Amino acid sequence: MSTRPSVYRTASEVAEARAQMSRQGESLAFVPTMGFLHRGHLSLIAEARRRCRRTAVSIFVNPLQFGPSEDLARYPRDLEGDIDKCAGAGADLIFCPTVEELYPPGFQTQVEVTELSKGLCGEHRPGHFRGVATVVLKLFNLLSPDAAIFGEKDYQQLSIVRQMARDLGLRLEIVGCPIVREDDGLAMSSRNSGLDPSERRQATSLYRALGVARHRFAAGERDPSVLTATAIEVMAQAGARPEYAELRDGRTLQTVNQAERGQRLLVAAHVGRTRLIDNVEL
């Protein structure tokens, strides 16, 4: 039987709880989330538990990473359900601050990972990754984790956090975990809850598009623009509105001239009012 996790709402309380753990010599693995938890998040908590003695989860819908045209208010929330899921997954500590707690009046500092934030989602969501880097660094500072666990679902985000940790000399390990999918391949996402039944069917086209492109690569196609055009076509034919399909170096996220194994194929598309992303390794 796991005990209920401790739930903290203020920065000072959670920092003190972490200090107490440190005094007892306990290591901490941290899973930052925006809540409305699903099995993808739970896989990160499981990885956190494998890595450290204690596990912390943050649940915070970060307004800094939403653009003015993006509907922050529409983001799904279920704090009580999330706390139960964290308890079931064996998390020890939950940090669920209010917006005012993390960004009190007068807050004005932001962190920008300049190059990696350009292109892909960064091109379509200006300021998004600045908001991500800022909240992640603030959470790292409050929780002083030994490891932080992120999903490859948000591949550009994972690359940006790794870069930030390297550039700023953060003393923690950044761990990436594979994408958890529904049976039909759709990458799990809190945003999937906003899809109606016909949109839910269209949403499967992202993973299908990646699969078709990967198939063409396996059959010998090496031109990145052919592979990405294939992916765009599959999504568009299903009724999704593709935003991008791109082939990038798996480590640097640089564009590539020739398709090779180990590179990353990334897509984004709108389905109804919902924006979805996915990626696979070539």
Ligand code: AMP
């Ligand atoms: P979010 O709550 O969407 O901000 O996601 C919090 C963390 O969970 C991020 O590191 C995501 O990459 C990760 N995540 C979200 N969906 C999945 C998934 N389907 N599989 C694995 N990790 C995921």
